[in-house]
Amino acid sequence: MIKQEPLKIALVGNPNLGKTTLFNKLCGLKQHTGNYPGVTVDKKKGEFIRSNKKYVVTDLPGINSLYPTSKDEELVVKYLMNQQSNDFPDKIVLMLSALNLKRNLYLYEQIRDLNIPMVVAVNMVDVGAKRGVFVDIEQLKAKLDVPVVQISAKSGEGFDELFSYLNQPLKISERPQLYIQQEDQEYLKKFADVRAEKNLYINFLRLTDVSLEADKSHKDAFIEGNNLNVRSWKKNASILRYKHIKSYLNDVLTIDKAKATDFTSRIDRILLHPVFGYLIFLAIIFLIFQSIFWIADYPMGWIESLFEQIQVSLTALLPEGYLSRLVTEGLVPGIGGVVIFIPQISILFFFFSILEESGYMSRIVYLTDRLMQGFGMSGKSIVPLISGMACAIPAIMSARTIENSRERLITILVTPLLTCSARIPVYVLLIALIVPDKDIGIFNQQGLALMAMYLLGVLMTFIVAFILKNIMKPTYKSYLLMEMPEYLTPGIKNVLISMWTNVKSFIWNAGKIIVATTIVLFVLVTNGGEDFKNAESIVTENYPELSEEELENKIASYEQENSYLGTIGKAIEPAIAPLGYDWKIGIALISSLAAREVFVGTISVIYSVGSEEILPIRDRLKAEINPKTGLPAFSFATCISLLLFYAFSLQCMSTVAVTYKETKSLKWTLLQFGYMTLLAYFMALIAFQLLK
Amino acid sequence: MRLSDLKSNEFGVIKEVLEHHLSAKLIEFGVIPGAQFAILNKAPFKGPIFIEIDNNRIALRRKEAAFIIVE
Numbered sequence: 001m002i003k004q005e006p007l008k009i010a011l012v013g014n015p016n017l018g019k020t021t022l023f024n025k026l027c028g029l030k031q032h033t034g035n036y037p038g039v040t041v042d043k044k045k046g047e048f049i050r051s052n053k054k055y056v057v058t059d060l061p062g063i064n065s066l067y068p069t070s071k072d073e074e075l076v077v078k079y080l081m082n083q084q085s086n087d088f089p090d091k092i093v094l095m096l097s098a099l100n101l102k103r104n105l106y107l108y109e110q111i112r113d114l115n116i117p118m119v120v121a122v123n124m125v126d127v128g129a130k131r132g133v134f135v136d137i138e139q140l141k142a143k144l145d146v147p148v149v150q151i152s153a154k155s156g157e158g159f160d161e162l163f164s165y166l167n168q169p170l171k172i173s174e175r176p177q178l179y180i181q182q183e184d185q186e187y188l189k190k191f192a193d194v195r196a197e198k199n200l201y202i203n204f205l206r207l208t209d210v211s212l213e214a215d216k217s218h219k220d221a222f223i224e225g226n227n228l229n230v231r232s233w234k235k236n237a238s239i240l241r242y243k244h245i246k247s248y249l250n251d252v253l254t255i256d257k258a259k260a261t262d263f264t265s266r267i268d269r270i271l272l273h274p275v276f277g278y279l280i281f282l283a284i285i286f287l288i289f290q291s292i293f294w295i296a297d298y299p300m301g302w303i304e305s306l307f308e309q310i311q312v313s314l315t316a317l318l319p320e321g322y323l324s325r326l327v328t329e330g331l332v333p334g335i336g337g338v339v340i341f342i343p344q345i346s347i348l349f350f351f352f353s354i355l356e357e358s359g360y361m362s363r364i365v366y367l368t369d370r371l372m373q374g375f376g377m378s379g380k381s382i383v384p385l386i387s388g389m390a391c392a393i394p395a396i397m398s399a400r401t402i403e404n405s406r407e408r409l410i411t412i413l414v415t416p417l418l419t420c421s422a423r424i425p426v427y428v429l430l431i432a433l434i435v436p437d438k439d440i441g442i443f444n445q446q447g448l449a450l451m452a453m454y455l456l457g458v459l460m461t462f463i464v465a466f467i468l469k470n471i472m473k474p475t476y477k478s479y480l481l482m483e484m485p486e487y488l489t490p491g492i493k494n495v496l497i498s499m500w501t502n503v504k505s506f507i508w509n510a511g512k513i514i515v516a517t518t519i520v521l522f523v524l525v526t527n528g529g530e531d532f533k534n535a536e537s538i539v540t541e542n543y544p545e546l547s548e549e550e551l552e553n554k555i556a557s558y559e560q561e562n563s564y565l566g567t568i569g570k571a572i573e574p575a576i577a578p579l580g581y582d583w584k585i586g587i588a589l590i591s592s593l594a595a596r597e598v599f600v601g602t603i604s605v606i607y608s609v610g611s612e613e614i615l616p617i618r619d620r621l622k623a624e625i626n627p628k629t630g631l632p633a634f635s636f637a638t639c640i641s642l643l644l645f646y647a648f649s650l651q652c653m654s655t656v657a658v659t660y661k662e663t664k665s666l667k668w669t670l671l672q673f674g675y676m677t678l679l680a681y682f683m684a685l686i687a688f689q690l691l692k
Numbered sequence: 693m694r695l696s697d698l699k700s701n702e703f704g705v706i707k708e709v710l711e712h713h714l715s716a717k718l719i720e721f722g723v724i725p726g727a728q729f730a731i732l733n734k735a736p737f738k739g740p741i742f743i744e745i746d747n748n749r750i751a752l753r754r755k756e757a758a759f760i761i762v763e
Contacts, residue, residue: 065720103722103748133747231716238719255747264749265732274736366751370739379740479714479756480740481721484749 006047006054009166010089012080012111014104015062016359016485017097018123022153023059024497031501042397043079050163058089064103064483066110067209067234071400071408074211080114081202081212091166092118095153098128098135099486101253102245109241112146113179113201117170120148121162127488131263132256143248146172154491178244179237180204187226208234264486271363281367284360288351289454290447292424296343303343304616307336326522333604333617334518337425338510338597344428345421346503348390353498355386357490362482369480375462376469378402379480381411385461388418389454391506392655396662404478412662413672414465416655417648419457421506422597426646427453429600432618434639456647464675509654514601517591521605524565531562557627560606579645579681580638580688582626589645596651637691641684649680695729696741696757703730706745708761715759722748723760 011019023031027046044059060076068074082088094111096104101122108120125135141148147165151158177185177200192203206213208230213219223230271277311332318324355361361383369379380402388395395415402408419427427450435449531538539555546554560566561583568590569583576586584606592599600617607620624633650656650673660669698704706727709715722745732749733742742751 067716067720069717100748102746106720106722234716235719238716239724242719242722242724268733268742272733272735272742362751366735366740366742369751369753370735370737477713479753481714481717481752481756482750483721484742484751486749 004054006056007091007166008056008058008089010058010060010079010092011095012060012076012092013062013095014064014097014100014107015483016362017062017095017100017104018153019059019062019095020498021491021494022093022095022121022123022151023057024494025153025156025159026055026057029497029500043076053167058087063107065107066114066205068211070403072398075400077205077212080111080116081205083114083116083199090117091170092116093162093166094118094120096120096122098122098125098133099131100483101133101135102249103483105245105249106238106241108144109178109245110201112144113175113177113199115172115174115199115201117172118146119162119165119170120144120146121151121158122148123151123153125150126152131486132258134254134256136252136254139252143252145175146170154494174200177201177204179240180233181236181240184228184233184236187228190226191222204233204237208237267487268363271360272367277363277367281364284355286451288348289451290443291351292344292347292447292450294444294447296347299343300340303336303340307332307339308616310336322526325526326519330518330522330605331515334514334601335511337600337604337617338507338514341421341425341428341597342503342507344424345390345506346499348421349499349502350495352387352390353495354490357488357494359485359487361386362484365480365482366484373478375465376407376410376472377465378404378407378478380482381407384411384415385418388415388420389457390502391420391422392416392418392652393658396655396658399662406472406474407478409663409668410465410468410472412659413468413668414461416650416652416672416676417457417461417464419454419647420596420652422510422595422652423453423646424450425597425600426592427643429603429618429621430634430639430643430646433621433634434636453643453647460648460679464679510595510597513595514598517594517598518601518605521565521587521591521602524568525560525563525606528559528563528566532559535559535562565606578688579684580635580641580692582628582633584633585638585642589651592651594651594653596646599646635692637688640691641688644687645680645684647680648676648683650676693762694758695743695760695762696754698731698762700731700734703728704762705729706760707763710759710761712759714756718752718756718760721750722746723750729762 011023013019023044023046027048030048031044031046043061045056046059047054047056049055060079061072063073063076065073066077066080068077079085079087080092092111094108096108111118120140122135122137122140125137128135137148137150147170149158149161149165151162177188179201180188188200188204188207191207192198192200195203197203197206207219207223222228271280311328314324314332315328318327355364364382364386365379367379368382372379372381381399383401384395384399387398392415395418396412399408399411399415402411428446431446431449431453435446438445440448535555535558539551539558543551543554561570565587566583569587572586572590573581573583576589581589584603587606588599588602591602603621604617607617607624621634622632625631626633656669656673659672660666663669693704695706706723706725706729708725709718709723727746729743729745731741731743734740735742738754740751740753741757742749
């Protein structure tokens with residue numbers, strides 16, 4: 001059997017029309033998701049097999065037009081213009097939504113002139129009909145000169161027709177230039193004549209847009225030489241396109257005005273109310289974070305006892321030896337330390353995707369724009385900021401949607417201050433040590449403490465943003481102009497798929513680092529110099545009066561102190577002692593430089609090695625005594641100091657990398673790492689010195 | 693009259709979009725002379741304005757709305 005080349009298709013369209021639903025429906029769980037969980041503004045890839053044929057599908061971020069105003073749009077437009085690339089799709093599916101047909105057709109008209117073989121898929125015709133917006137598909141088929149199908153991305157209706165078109169050779173030819181006035185057309189042709197690219201509309205975009213043309217000198221010389229006003233070309237193009245759309249839209253679209261605006265408007269009257277709107281917003285955020293604690297509590301208990309069980313059975317099962325100890329004392333507690341947070345992280349992503357899908361996210365942008373401007377950001381910064389509470393990496397990437405470069409930079413610089421999901425394991429562990437698991441009224445005290453940590457992150461984010469706003473010079477004029485989507489009921493399957501793919505990538509990424517650091521730590525803590533090797537004889541000599549059991553414990557802790565890991569920890573102890581940390585915590589700080597969540601795994605490994613009993617890590621830490629001070633190693637002051645340190649420090653190499661990638665500036669990357677580290681150190685220092 | 697002068701629930705027709713850095717973008721969003729609009733909501737503390745224009749909902753800041761002449 002000859003293996004066929006897979007058919008490459010790309011999904012294109014405006015934001016909020018169900019593109020991701022279609023993508024999920026087609027690919028199911030076979031998605032090459034980005035490396036990081038959260039909302040993504042990069043293209044996503046997936047593959048699937050349908051009737052024995054393989055397809056590779058690219059889901060492009062939603063765009064409003066081919067005149068890009070932000071980084072994410074620019075990437076999509078460049079992708080569509082670069083038709084010689086290997087990555088370029090064989091065919092595109094251009095999605096339209098019945099709910100917003102006119103604006104979607106505007107994008108269609110632009111993309112039609114790129115002459116890419118395409119099928120137009122109209123989604124949400126049924127939802128539209130319920131809301132008084134009726135689309136006549138047969139009329140639309142007659143008006144457009146490309147194949148048109150009606151689909152339901154949710155149910156899969158119309159997919160057969162869609163695929164029958166995708167498997168045909170779709171011929172598409174240049175049509176008359178509807179977007180340009182007769183007198184300007186001569187110039188456009190003259191410009192295109194001397195270029196390799198022959199498509200007139202691509203040349204039009206290159207000529208009129210600053211960001212799309214590589215050969216700026218030739219373009220500028222041409223514009224100046226012919227005395228062209230390309231700005232008015234652009235404006236005229238839009239007006240001409242809308243005129244053209246108007247000429248056929250009346251036959252396609254019927255709107256029952258009274259009914260059409262009803263549903264969304266009625267909800268907006270409440271959700272955008274000057275008082276209730278904000279109260280509801282705060283209540284939603286509060287509810288999300290409380291339920292992270294309430295609901296997640298039960299599965300977390302199960303996972304905890306499961307891992308204890310595994311540890312007990314493996315210890316009994318495996319032969320005694322170094323490798324067995326690596327598994328039972330290193331890997332199992334290390335992995336368990338991360339797996340236990342799956343419930344909380346799942347709940348977080350569950351709510352985020354509901355916010356996205358329902359259309360409420362745009363309302364949050366609207367409600368907060370004025371406030372954010374006071375801090376040098378835009379309402380659009382709220383999306384990176386909220387998603388920064390899941391993970392800073394996609395959050396920083398999603399700042400691409402912010403048009404203004406200064407607002408975007410401030411957003412990028414402050415986003416890692418928000419409490420990301422990697423901090424949850426650290427916070428939960430530390431809070432459990434100092435806050436009793438009791439209720440005040442209906443609220444769980446530990447839940448409230450976690451809430452306080454979130455608020456602290458938010459507060460610091462705004463303080464730093466305010467400072468940056470006053471330091472950094474304003475660049476271009478800032479503006480806000482955006483579509484407000486209709487409210488939609490989020491599809492449960494969609495929500496679950498996005499939850500799953502996000503959790504999967506969180507576990508996978510955290511897991512890799514944690515397994516690696518666990519092994520390294522275990523090797524370092526179970527090997528050492530002379531003192532380590534002779535631990536038994538040294539201790540027995542020095543403490544002849546101890547009972548056998550006490551002696552064994554003493555030997556174990558002596559070994560640990562003199563292992564390679566102990567030596568490193570002791571070396572940095574002077575720097576961290578003022579913060580209230582002993583050398584063991586120091587090791588955890590160093591190993592979590594790569595990623596914060598490693599802290600829990602490291603602590604689990606350090607405190608498990610050489611210990612006979614199998615205890616939950618929380619109880620073990622409570623019992624731990626700092627040998628230098630004779631006080632509990634995890635005292636109230638130390639825990640608060642650690643909480644503050646983890647709240648503000650940038651212990652995540654992936655974030656550093658993504659900031660560099662997004663800003664393309666070493667200066668800002670270093671500045672971000674530097675200010676956060678100093679902030680963390682001094683806040684922790686002050687807190688410990690005041691509280692001890 | 694400018695769009696920014698109108699109150700919530702008022703409506704009218706776009707007369708002209710004055711030349712400024714955003715005028716091309718506004719046209720793309722359907723803010724075209726002759727289009728009918730209604731103000732759906734104004735965010736407090738001089739925040740953005742939420743309008744419906746030609747069965748399309750968009751939000752923009754007051755600063756930009758000041759460049760849109762309406763009647």
